[in-house]
Amino acid sequence: MADFVQKTNVKTAVRTLANPVADVAAFNTIVESVLAGNPFACVSYVSAGKTHPPVEKTREDYVAKLVYQDADAKKTGTASHSFNSMAGYTAGIPALAGLATLNTAHNGTPVHDAANDTFSATVKCHDPNGEIYNVTFGRDSVSLTSYSDDNIRTKVDTWADSVAALA
Numbered sequence: 001m002a003d004f005v006q007k008t009n010v011k012t013a014v015r016t017l018a019n020p021v022a023d024v025a026a027f028n029t030i031v032e033s034v035l036a037g038n039p040f041a042c043v044s045y046v047s048a049g050k051t052h053p054p055v056e057k058t059r060e061d062y063v064a065k066l067v068y069q070d071a072d073a074k075k076t077g078t079a080s081h082s083f084n085s086m087a088g089y090t091a092g093i094p095a096l097a098g099l100a101t102l103n104t105a106h107n108g109t110p111v112h113d114a115a116n117d118t119f120s121a122t123v124k125c126h127d128p129n130g131e132i133y134n135v136t137f138g139r140d141s142v143s144l145t146s147y148s149d150d151n152i153r154t155k156v157d158t159w160a161d162s163v164a165a166l167a
Contacts, residue, residue: 013153015160018167020139024062026144026165027119028086031057031141034123039159040152043118046130052126058134060121062089066096068108077106078113127152142166 021027033039035055042054061082068077081096083089096102097110122136133147136154145155160166 002100009148010146011144011148011150011153013157015142015157015166017142017165021119021165023114024086024089024117024119027121027137027139030163030165031060031121031123033163034135034137040155041123041128043128045126052124055125058094058122058124060084060086061119062086063091063096063118064096065113065116066091066093067113068103068106068110070108072091076108079106079110106119 021030021100035057038054040055044054045052061084063080063082066074066079066081069078070076079096081092083092093112097112103109117139119139120136122134124132124134126132127147127149129149129151131147131149131152133152134143134145136143136145142156142160144153147153
């Protein structure tokens, strides 16, 4: 009977940030700088007849937290709303705050709890060595997944060292 033989050694690395990314604008600046600047020196590739850019965003999630308060600033309820784009997040917060029936149901006025919002975006990169890996940016961490060559981790780590918000 044949045995399974390991073909790859896929790794994951996580950088926990000393301080959360300040806000959605700072978060977006970091992600967009990777998409526009390609700091990991990735290369385009073809898969299933489709040409992919060197770096592409494959997923994003923005969660807005609301706290409902009565006239005495006592908490009467909470809500979390998830959006699949920064534009949705930005438009959604004031839209939610303006929903009178929701405010009445919570018996309070909504306050955006921006300090507890969460953001996440994943970019897929194609390394010149042929590996495809993911970098997931969160408000509190950056994760590098699905890589095997330690030079990839070194490139991402060196770049992250140069971004003050990712310390």
